[in-house]
Amino acid sequence: MSKNEKVAKHPVISSRRPLANTGIFRIEEMNLEFSNGQTRCYQRIVGSNEGAVLVVPMPDPQTLLLIREYSAGMERYDLAFPKGRVEFGEDLLDAANREIQEEVGYGAHRLDKISSVTVAPGYLYHSTHIVLARDLYNQRLPGDEPEPIEVVRWRLADLEDLLHREDFNEARSIAALFMIREWLEKEQKPL
């Protein structure tokens, strides 16, 4: 934090109450009082404390593995990196290794957590951990997907072509793509 930045005093949450619980989504209402006395009533969707993992599997230093599957939220097939929920009590790297075995058909001997990102911090309590998976080995675990997932290989050097595709537009996957490239470039640099 640079010296000209102020540290904001957090608002006080004066009350919160559940509004809806659909079995999948839990929505709560929060009444907040900001440090200047202003009050607001917000709603938010409460995800799991464990969050999710998004995994970038690389079978070799030049290649990424993406998956194409149906996105019920958008009602279309999308290309993205494999992802899934971290189960309660599960280590996030174990979750990453499980997800790629279920969705891509590989396990990884080498897993690095690159970053944790949020998707809609204004109204969604949720974090996604971005994991780079390398030293892959063939291993398939049964998943709960309704149809076989198509795995698409992409060269990291062709990043720009991927960004131009109509079906590659999930913000977490785009962020992961660039962060992985930076991470790998840094790894290559001599100290």
Add this chain to the structure above:
Amino acid sequence: MSKNEKVAKHPVISSRRPLANTGIFRIEEMNLEFSNGQTRCYQRIVGSNEGAVLVVPMPDPQTLLLIREYSAGMERYDLAFPKGRVEFGEDLLDAANREIQEEVGYGAHRLDKISSVTVAPGYLYHSTHIVLARDLYNQRLPGDEPEPIEVVRWRLADLEDLLHREDFNEARSIAALFMIREWLEKEQKPL
């Protein structure tokens, strides 16, 4: 699309019904039949058709403007690019110009749409349009924020330091940061 990629046949949505409507969030249940005969019941959150804008304001070719504000979803102050909903019937570049006048205190003579991204396509119907705003001028519109928004200037060249900050972790802002850098680099290149 490369020639070895299949075109997936979309599942049939056999029924959908509203599950909850909190005034802010609308949740619906969908029954789907995939082309292989498998059926699934999914829930999704339905956002507005107009979507949102995320704006990257640049007062000069080296500088980005970020805002720090309270994120009720995550219960903390976060650093991100200004964003907001596109109103019904509003042009998305007009929405971008309005948002930065409300949140940053500038309007822009030059607005370019860079891309549209999704945030959680598996369970959220929502798109965010990323807009680059340049040729800024002083202009403030009243917003609905509970407290003054802090504006933070950042040098594009210091992108890596920004990524290392604890409070900069929203996937759309990270994706926008890299996409803007690519866009600007391409603009600089002679044809």
